[in-house]
Amino acid sequence: MVALKLDQVSKRYGTVQVMDKLSLDVEEGEFIVFLGPSGCGKTSLLRMIAGLEEVSGGRILIGGKDVTAAAPGQRNLAMVFQHYALYPHMTVRANLAFGLNNIGIPPDVIAARIDEAARMLELAPLLDRKPGQLSGGQRQRVAIGRAVVKEPGIFLFDEPLSNLDAALRGRTRVELAQLHRRLGATMVFVTHDQLEAMTLATRIVVMNAGVIEQVAPPAEIYHRPASRFVAGFVGTPGMNFIPVRLQPSTQPNVQIQLPGGTSLGTWVPNKTLPMGLDFSLGVRPENLLLVDKPAVGQGLQGRVELVEFLGERSLAHLRLADESTLIATVPAGAPAPAAGMVVHLQIELAHAHLFDAAGRAHHAVRPDRQQQVPELVA
Structure with missing residues (x-):
């Protein structure tokens, strides 16, 4: 388990300031959800944590180490994207092994990690299939499994359930919650879906126009909103x-x-x-x-x-x-x-x-x- 710290993080696109001196401490083993409407900055923030976008100001620390200028592969994290990004010509087993092969993990260690991830995510019967032979939910589980086998310090999820239908989204949400309990890993999850945030998070970070409106457990967000924006955004209706x-x-x-x-x-x-x-x-x-x-x-x-x-x-x-x-x-x-x-x-x-x-x-x-x-x- 690894802690994450955002210290006065800012983001500019040219002359446009979209995020200014944002700070947040994520404890080891937390399931943090960034929640907010489209354009609030939550995905940009996740991509800066991942190293996929540059930080305009401030620092990002993972496990106490400043990784602001580090490459994505040096940050001890794994990211699950909204789109599965699986290699269509490879089997599930090969998809899971691909990243580990690239960094020189021994074959026996790779096999053990794949077997454990397959057991955890119920992928064992699917290991010899290709992505085209899988349902949307199965593909998403493979994408999550590809992150699990890396054994990262932090998992990042960028709206991973948005392409699933309602019933499948509900089942996958439960699977993610169970995965967090089993691994005890630090997870950061981006969504605009309140139900996902309320059911998965240990704490929710409500964002609006690049600003953090409130950071609190789900019950507090709902019953004691810090602002009118939070009160109007959280809850259906x-x-x-x-x-x-x-x-x-x-x-x-x-x-x-x-x-x-x-x-x-x-x-x-x-x-x-x-x-x-x-x-x-x-x-x-x-x-x-x-x-x-x-x-x-x-x-x-x-x-x-x-x-x-x-x-x-x-x-x-x-x-x-x-x-x-x-x-x-x-x-x-x-x-x-x-x-x-x-x-x-x-x-x-x-x-x-x-x-x-x-x-x-x-x-x-x-x-x-x-x-x-x-x-x-x-």
């Missing part, structure tokens, strides 16, 4: 944002006014908020409840425009009186409203967040950690 006005109060927690005039007390402590007027209340769809009658001071009202049935839940798309839109989750088994209905909504305040004009998050303090329950103002 993303967090709802409701424009609110702050109200003067002697309460220890922030009092706000919703569109339509309803006032309520949040679980966000007053002392954490900066001065300013432009705030949004962030609420996940599962924390926006459809009720017959909301509790005092916790209600909104909206008209149902569309209901999406997703099996284990439904999503109700709602339009409020001010023309803003929200999405609420209807749990499985609960009656879903029909399009055109006017429904009442209740906010689960313990799970709501405030976002200031700069997009910074201010989180609710759990009720069992409060000295005083916030007063709801009717």
Whole structure:
């Protein structure tokens, strides 16, 4: 197992600065996932770690050694690409052995490594086939096996599941998680798919426009997003944002006014908020409840425009009186409203967040950690 350190890494293409002084420490044995939209810089960062792109500034250290100027083959890592990049005229066995032969590994060691990788990835029956005789999932396993036999200090994955269909992607995701547990190796994985990030990562690095927005375990990324970007990007669908006005109060927690005039007390402590007027209340769809009658001071009202049935839940798309839109989750088994209905909504305040004009998050303090329950103002 090998640690990875990015120290003030910058990247420029000509005069265009796409990444500026980015730093990150990856511990030995971690499964780190770079998550973000297209163009956020995650693949460029992975390629700089691999030595496939030059670093414009800063340092990259692998196992404590500065490899910023080192060739890819001198970095003690292996990379699995989005496209399998297998040699079509070679058997699976020959594909797995090719890189090892090039660096002079003894034949008996190569054979032992291939046998172990084949056992681990269930490739043994496929070793004498050529890539054209394999399914997409089998080809991807061969590409992963080619990295495994190198026994690198760090594995790099560049969206390796994006070419697979949904069912195969799910199975391969499980195989990758099991591989990480068996090897205990350091892995860095790039994706724009939230499900891959949430299920594979020990920590997620959320990137936006060349900047790291947040580095945290999946549960923290979801439940305590550091910024409005993270809150809106992570989650399917993303967090709802409701424009609110702050109200003067002697309460220890922030009092706000919703569109339509309803006032309520949040679980966000007053002392954490900066001065300013432009705030949004962030609420996940599962924390926006459809009720017959909301509790005092916790209600909104909206008209149902569309209901999406997703099996284990439904999503109700709602339009409020001010023309803003929200999405609420209807749990499985609960009656879903029909399009055109006017429904009442209740906010689960313990799970709501405030976002200031700069997009910074201010989180609710759990009720069992409060000295005083916030007063709801009717």
